Amino acid sequence: MSDPTPLSAADVAKVAVLARLNLTDEEVERFTGQLASILGHAADLAALDLSALKVTEHPLELINVLRTDEVRPSLDRAEVLSQAPAVADHRFLVPQIVGEEG
């Protein structure tokens, strides 16, 4: 195992913040155990000697899947906006995100 540092409750709490999850203390404790077991499985794989194998960037063996630069029809705006929870001025209305104008 390359990283012997055990997963802490603080790690799980940080990941929860990043994922915008509100976890109770009891959930943090429970998920710490579950996530540690998943990481343990990854550590088992990391312990194997894979130096002879090629790195797999993607499960498909394809590269360079490309399309030509030709405009295709977009969706009807009224239909698009009808799916939005809130709309103003033909735009999606969302809670303000401080400082993220642009």
Add this chain to the structure above:
Amino acid sequence: MAELPDDWEMVVGLEVHTELATATKLFCGCANAFGGEPNTNVCPVCLGLPGSLPVLNEKAVELAIRIGLALHCQIAPSVFARKNYFYPDQPKDYQISQYDKPINGIGHLDLPDGTRVLVERAHMEEDTGKTTHLGGTGRIHGADESIVDYNRAGVPLVEIVSGPDIRSAEQARRYAAELRSILIATGASDGRMEEGSMRVDANVSVRRGPDAPFGTRCEIKNLNSLRSVQRAIDHEALRQVMLLEDGQAIVQETRHWDEDAGRTQTLRSKEEAYDYRYFPEPDLVPLAPSDEQIDAIRASLPAMPAERRRTLVALMGEQATESQADQIASVVDQGIDRYVIAAAAAGVAAPLALARVANELAGALSDGGHLDEDTMVVLLQMEEAGEVSATQSKAVLADLVADGGGDPRAVAKTKGFEQMDAGALDAVLDAVIAENRDAWQRYVEGDDKLTGFFTGKVMAATKGQADGKAVNAGLRQRRG
């Protein structure tokens, strides 16, 4: 405010985002167009609707490689990655970017003064949608809310990241200007900063002298013009020096440049530790351009601005003057140096061609219009041969550009700009001298300032049709 006090030195690196001049977005067939009606260029892919899948635009790949080659980057096999964050400017809650395997690795950009700036990487990513804050007094809702237009979401970008090699705000401006010229020359971007086609962020820190370790840096966003780049960096470096001189510490953070107020202000603190949790984009396979493709793109690249400037400098014959150097930089930047080259190849004096192209032609073209090189060359030849005066040449040029072309001689004739025959000019010269005997006497006695007076009189009498050089020759001849 170009100098920092004492031995302080600023350390600057720039991150430049450029939109690519494709017809469609990076991962879908929606039009890549500026200024359309909001949310009209959107589809399931760029709206992040469930079940939609991105497919990479081959033109965007080609343009990204053109940028990489122009910046002497290593073109490498690359992998797209998801950059995860929760802002509504990306409807997917992640942005598809490149992380540990960018398409363009280490390269460099040489500034006109010879300074070499490292380019750490130039990777591909998708642009965000445009958010507009309605604010507490917003006209639509009273609450603090934002509205989002996703026309820009998914537009292809290349982000060019420089090394921390820049040491002054003026140098940062010159880097951005040179990069802009290069992007335009490659055809990858129109370089229009005012439309957001090219956007600059600056990482700025200060330290005591060139041997001190790097200080804590702040990232300045919203630099929408070359002038803003220079002003904001000067301001930010001085702000940091004043804090440090006052015994305070620099907080690593993102700051917003307010062009009107002329200062930077906190946008968000890095305390919330930005952790984008990049991971490989499972919906896209790796990109690995072949050597043949890279070589073909390299062969198709036109001469870059630095080389084109050198070509024009060489055409000037003698050492180019400072104003000629400015004109050369300007015509290369505008992509109209080809007129000067064509004229010089046809035997026109290069300084005359440069002056007319940098001033009159550039001005006329910027008002909209068109002119082919051959027509410009003919007009310059007419002016050089004295068929039309400088004033007349400019007037003919304006008409030609506005009409998108034409026969310069026919235009000159229509405007009544026929070459004055020598006899007619002689008669006018004699008449002007006869009407101004006192002035002529002083001129003969050596008052050279009166050359302009007599030239003006002749021009007025001939309604500008006389050739300035012929007038001067006639005056000198009569002076004896």
